[in-house]
Amino acid sequence: MSKQAGSLPVIDLTADTPCCPPLAQSPVPAQTAAVLALAFKALGDPVRLQLMSMIASAKSGEACVCDLTPAFDLTGPTISHHLKTLREAGLVDAERRGTWVYYRARPAILRQLAGLLSVEPAAVA
């Protein structure tokens, strides 16, 4: 990938422990925002959001590109491009098995993002 550990703190969104407190609790530092925004941007397209949900909600835990593509009025390359975007955002993982390629969600990252957006139901302590 493009960035190395050089100056960025390399926020690990794949970790199982929360990387950052909720958005509404303390302001997000610029560097953290840069990383997190990439994930949100990836979800900021209707096609990718649908792809993400189709993959994440697949019964077997994974979805074949051959099942994903016909669900849209888009060409194969376009779907492939969106999947690449999701992949690069760390939201999904791809694995080739024979002729087909299967995608599966990375729950840890979804949890990170959900945690970031979480708000206390009522007032805090």
Next chain:
Amino acid sequence: MSKQAGSLPVIDLTADTPCCPPLAQSPVPAQTAAVLALAFKALGDPVRLQLMSMIASAKSGEACVCDLTPAFDLTGPTISHHLKTLREAGLVDAERRGTWVYYRARPAILRQLAGLLSVEPAAVA
């Protein structure tokens, strides 16, 4: 936006009750995805993500534009533009009081998005 609101089911993200089940539970319909993607896209920019967190985490529950703007190396119009994007995504609310304009977060929508991204901590039943 591609489609006019007329035919859209107008998913109410401001409601206090969840508009949709978690992403990982059932696939998101196209129309729903179109609406939700707008919110994620709004959060998909580092500046807006920071603005959002600064507003949401403000002690008084609201933040003045005059406090927000100097936190970035950007011009007033640019910040204003980003705030407008957040406003149009329904993520924040603006109110003018005298000379200053105050923004406050809409927790209900944050909750909707968090719920959408939520994942069962371990395996499901």
Next chain:
DNA sequence: CGCCTGTCTCGACGTCTGTCGAATCAGAGA
């Protein structure tokens, strides 16, 4: 009333993004 400060709107500019068709790569099978 006139001016000053704070915020937004407008128009413009360069860049990024979503989409496509054509070409390429990866395996499976005859």
Next chain:
DNA sequence: TCTCTGATTCGACAGACGTCGAGACAGGCG
């Protein structure tokens, strides 16, 4: 080996996006 199918990469193009400067609007204060 040759071919066929599935998936990705490449190159191109229109439209969207982030940013700015200039100007307009809103309200407080001499």
